Amino acid sequence: MAGARGFEDWLKPDRTGLSCEPGGFRIDPSRAVPRAVVTHGHSDHARAGHGAVLATPETIAIMKARLGSDCAGSFQELRYGETIDMGGVALRLVPAGHILGSAQVVLENRGRRAVVSGDYKRHSDPTAAPFEPVRCDLFVTEATFGLPVFRHEPATREIGRLLASLRAFADRTHLIGAYSLGKTQRLIALLRAAGYDCPIWLHGALKPMCDLYTSLGVGLGELRLVSDAPDKLPGEIVLAPPSALKDRWTRRLTDPVTALASGWMRVRARARQYGVELPLVISDHCDWPELVQTIAETGAEEVWVTHGREDALVHQIGLMGKRGRALALVGYEDEEGE
Amino acid sequence: MRAFADLLDRLSYSPSRNAKLRLMANYFRATPDPDRGWALAALTDGLPFSFPLRRTLTDMMARRMDPELFRLSRDYIGDTAETIALVWPESAATSLPSPLRGGWREAPGGGTTEPAALVATPTPSPSPQGGGEPVAQAGREPPRIAAIVSELSLIGRNDLGAKLETWLDCLDATGRWALLKLITGALRVGVSARLAKTAVAEIASVDVDAVEQVWHSLAPPYEPLFAWLEGRAPRPDVEGAPVFRPLMLSHPLEEADWIALDLAQFSAEWKWDGIRVQIVAGRGQTRLYSRTGDDIGQAFPDVVSGFNFDAVLDGELLVVRDGRVASFNDLQQRLNRKGVAKAQIERFPAHIRLYDALMIEGRDLRELPFAERRATLEAWHAKTRPFRTDLSPLIAIADKNELRGLWMTTRDTGIEGIMLKRRDSPYIAGRPKGHWYKWKRAPLTLDCVLMYAQRGSGKRSSYYSDYTFGVWRTDAAGRDELVPVGKAYFGFTDEELLAIDRWVRNHTVESFGPVRAVAPELVFEVAFDAAQKSTRHKSGVAMRFPRIHRIRWDKPAAEADRLETLLAMIEG
Numbered sequence: 005m006a007g008a009r010g011f012e013d014w015l016k017p018d019r020t021g022l023s024c025e026p027g028g029f030r031i032d033p034s035r036a037v038p039r040a041v042v043t044h045g046h047s048d049h050a051r052a053g054h055g056a057v058l059a060t061p062e063t064i065a066i067m068k069a070r071l072g073s074d075c076a077g078s079f080q081e082l083r084y085g086e087t088i089d090m091g092g093v094a095l096r097l098v099p100a101g102h103i104l105g106s107a108q109v110v111l112e113n114r115g116r117r118a119v120v121s122g123d124y125k126r127h128s129d130p131t132a133a134p135f136e137p138v139r140c141d142l143f144v145t146e147a148t149f150g151l152p153v154f155r156h157e158p159a160t161r162e163i164g165r166l167l168a169s170l171r172a173f174a175d176r177t178h179l180i181g182a183y184s185l186g187k188t189q190r191l192i193a194l195l196r197a198a199g200y201d202c203p204i205w206l207h208g209a210l211k212p213m214c215d216l217y218t219s220l221g222v223g224l225g226e227l228r229l230v231s232d233a234p235d236k237l238p239g240e241i242v243l244a245p246p247s248a249l250k251d252r253w254t255r256r257l258t259d260p261v262t263a264l265a266s267g268w269m270r271v272r273a274r275a276r277q278y279g280v281e282l283p284l285v286i287s288d289h290c291d292w293p294e295l296v297q298t299i300a301e302t303g304a305e306e307v308w309v310t311h312g313r314e315d316a317l318v319h320q321i322g323l324m325g326k327r328g329r330a331l332a333l334v335g336y337e338d339e340e341g342e
Numbered sequence: 343m344r345a346f347a348d349l350l351d352r353l354s355y356s357p358s359r360n361a362k363l364r365l366m367a368n369y370f371r372a373t374p375d376p377d378r379g380w381a382l383a384a385l386t387d388g389l390p391f392s393f394p395l396r397r398t399l400t401d402m403m404a405r406r407m408d409p410e411l412f413r414l415s416r417d418y419i420g421d422t423a424e425t426i427a428l429v430w431p432e433s434a435a436t437s438l439p440s441p442l443r444g445g446w447r448e449a450p451g452g453g454t455t456e457p458a459a460l461v462a463t464p465t466p467s468p469s470p471q472g473g474g475e476p477v478a479q480a481g482r483e484p485p486r487i488a489a490i491v492s493e494l495s496l497i498g499r500n501d502l503g504a505k506l507e508t509w510l511d512c513l514d515a516t517g518r519w520a521l522l523k524l525i526t527g528a529l530r531v532g533v534s535a536r537l538a539k540t541a542v543a544e545i546a547s548v549d550v551d552a553v554e555q556v557w558h559s560l561a562p563p564y565e566p567l568f569a570w571l572e573g574r575a576p577r578p579d580v581e582g583a584p585v586f587r588p589l590m591l592s593h594p595l596e597e598a599d600w601i602a603l604d605l606a607q608f609s610a611e612w613k614w615d616g617i618r619v620q621i622v623a624g625r626g627q628t629r630l631y632s633r634t635g636d637d638i639g640q641a642f643p644d645v646v647s648g649f650n651f652d653a654v655l656d657g658e659l660l661v662v663r664d665g666r667v668a669s670f671n672d673l674q675q676r677l678n679r680k681g682v683a684k685a686q687i688e689r690f691p692a693h694i695r696l697y698d699a700l701m702i703e704g705r706d707l708r709e710l711p712f713a714e715r716r717a718t719l720e721a722w723h724a725k726t727r728p729f730r731t732d733l734s735p736l737i738a739i740a741d742k743n744e745l746r747g748l749w750m751t752t753r754d755t756g757i758e759g760i761m762l763k764r765r766d767s768p769y770i771a772g773r774p775k776g777h778w779y780k781w782k783r784a785p786l787t788l789d790c791v792l793m794y795a796q797r798g799s800g801k802r803s804s805y806y807s808d809y810t811f812g813v814w815r816t817d818a819a820g821r822d823e824l825v826p827v828g829k830a831y832f833g834f835t836d837e838e839l840l841a842i843d844r845w846v847r848n849h850t851v852e853s854f855g856p857v858r859a860v861a862p863e864l865v866f867e868v869a870f871d872a873a874q875k876s877t878r879h880k881s882g883v884a885m886r887f888p889r890i891h892r893i894r895w896d897k898p899a900a901e902a903d904r905l906e907t908l909l910a911m912i913e914g
Contacts, residue, residue, distance in 0.1 A: 151418055152412075152415050152429045155428070157514075250797060250804055250856075254804045261361075270515075271418075271428075275355065279799060279803055279856075280355065281355050281800075282355065316414045319410055319411060
């Protein structure tokens with residue numbers, strides 16, 4: 005276990021997340037700490053109350069919009085590819101492909117390199133800079149979809165199914181449940197890329213993040229609020245947070261076809277449990293083949309699995325001749341499974 | 343196969359009948375022969391095969407996947423066939439062959455990336471082509487459903503595994519799931535044969551009965567049926583075939599009908615509590631059709647074996663023991679099965695109580711008045727004495743008072759009410775007005791307390807529309823407690839639903855996912871047809887066909903009924 009000892013004196017999991025002692029910072033800590041490096045803006049990774057936050061400019065903008073401009077004592081922006089010295093540890097942020105601004109944290113110390121990937125994916129996403137694999141000695145990965153049953157369909161195919169349904173049921177509203185940060189904007193961008201140029205209607209809770217994406221240069225086309233709708237929106241696409249799919253709010257729509265965009269929709273029992281009529285397998289997390297391929301591409305001998313379904317992935321890492329370790333970090337939820 | 347798989351996938355998630363009809367009708371319009379005909383056969387349970395797959399599948403996966411990863415996957419999904427559909431390694435032919443990359447710049451217009459199949463490959467490495475592109479098996483078209491069915495009809499069980507593997511290799515996850523369903527012969531996507539035929543009828547905007555009338559003269563893949571519905575060929579010839587003739591149905595007897603009723607014009611019979619059937623026998627062929635035209639003969643060899651005559655008869659399928667009609671519950675043990683065990687036949691012997699004849703020995707009786715058909719049936723039955731049948735007796739009644747008295751007092755097991763049939767009516771398919779009346783006996787009612795409310799599905803998914811209710815009993819400590827006795831989700835108007843929904847939201851004491859427990863304060867007057875003993879219910883009793891009769895906003899919950907009252911209503 006020389007490799008593990010080689011890292012544990014400067015990078016180790018503790019109750020608040022991953023801690024880099026010589027650098028004096030923690031990555032995505034689950035509680036307020038003096039110095040945090042934040043991989044992306046989802047609320048389980050980006051929390052309020054830290055003394056100082058280091059993140060990409062986009063992530064900082066997202067944090068300020070969601071948590072308030074005073075949600076941390078100070079902010080330090082670091083662009084993709086720029087390197088900064090943190091107490092002798094060289095730190096660099098590299099695109100993770102998860103959502104706008106999401107980053108992997110690349111750390112170098114005493115000739116060894118660790119990559120903390122945060123949440124990431126490899127499937128195409130018009131709203132996020134694509135994941136860049138970085139060769140390293142230690143790779144820290146999530147495992148939200150860490151079972152061979154999870155293989156996300158190409159997102160364009162799922163969008164094609166949605167548009168086909170819209171043609172078959174042109175008299176019904178198509179109501180899609182999507183998380184407010186990331187998934188919503190990706191869906192809109194995918195629809196636009198597929199040539200859908202009608203207005204897309206939003207539940208009020210989705211508007212702030214769409215506005216932010218637009219201000220950061222991500223084109224989303226014409227968006228309108230359902231509360232401003234002139235009628236019950238037959239044949240229109242409406243996006244709402246998943247929690248609103250069965251809310252009384254839906255009574256203002258025309259016999260909605262409910263859809264949910266999530267990696268969990270791959271599993272029939274799960275899709276039925278949510279009661280959706282059109283499950284769309286669109287995820288912002290890696291599926292199983294992406295996890296396995298990425299681990300191989302990094303060349304890492306040591307792989308730590310932060311959260312998710314780690315048993316199968318740790319087993320697979322063993323089959324690949326590497327050392328795998330489940331950290332079982334607490335506090336990370338999964339925004340696709342709400 | 344792609345279109346059929348997508349159809350099954352959508353059907354399995356669509357709760358609404360209208361949505362299902364539209365999905366199927368669209369499919370039947372857009373899909374060529376003979377594929378759509380085989381799809382129709384699959385949806386109407388008419389495929390000429392069904393293979394048990396468990397062993398084959400397990401053996402196949404053992405050669406393809408690390409056993410530990412398969413075990414973890416299987417445990418998570420809970421179903422072997424679905425697990426295999428999900429984990430089956432994919433070749434490039436089933437996915438778009440772009441390299442494993444995240445960039446949109448390289449793939450304008452939303453290019454897709456489908457990573458290589460890396461399930462349990464011990465050391466994944468980029469393939470010789472580089473870029474992580476999977477080993478291509480390009481040019482493999484997914485098989486058509488007609489090709490799959492024709493091979494499956496000929497194949498032996500030992501050769502199934504190899505064939506299955508080649509098919510699975512060129513399908514996507516939904517296609518693999520649908521293929522495995524097709525092979526096991528049970529689709530289970532919430533579509534009845536009747537609904538599939540209704541969708542077919544929509545092609546030509548004709549009534550489903552028009553399809554039923556020719557259905558049993560045809561066989562998969564039903565090309566003459568589609569040709570006829572699309573106006574390319576005449577109606578299929580049903581002469582001499584043991585086809586289903588649509589039934590003559592009755593109307594509920596309304597107050598105005600009762601007042602206008604001239605009893606001298608009518609015959610009265612008991613309304614039996616079984617299921618309506620049509621027997622078609624002759625020229626060595628026998629059929630036992632349900633009221634919707636499904637042939638259920640396979641499940642009832644005990645009655646069908648006695649059909650050695652030439653007639654088309656109308657009657658009620660019952661379980662009869664020692665001359666006594668058993669409860670509907672007993673009959674249910676024999677329904678919705680493909681076959682039947684000998685022990686079941688002995689425990690629940692089937693019987694047909696005849697009440698009308700459409701044809702006897704080649705003579706079509708349908709134009710004759712009921713009284714004449716009945717006399718012909720009686721004479722023929724006395725002469726032929728078919729096994730396990732008898733005649734539904736006519737009830738002699740002097741006047742309306744006597745009839746009303748009978749209706750009010752008769753609660754025998756097996757009797758659901760009274761039928762009134764006009765003596766001069768011909769046998770008219772459908773539900774003609776003024777000929778046959780059903781006068782269901784008055785329902786039982788009970789005042790119950792709402793305990794749990796569950797969200798509905800489809801149009802009702804934002805409403806708490808499914809209600810579990812209970813009645814009072816005394817617990818071991820001598821205190822009163824509610825015990826659930828039934829569940830109902832209809833019987834109320836839309837306005838009432840809105841009001842109950844509001845009440846539920848304001849009186850919730852606990853939530854469990856889609857279910858809310860409410861304060862025990864709202865009383866429903868529940869109507870139901872019968873009470874039956876049940877080991878599956880905590881209360882020991884089950885209601886037959888419960889519905890919300892009235893909402894008793896006014897009634898204090900403490901005054902609702904007690905379990906003893908319901909137990910006393912159990913029949914038999």
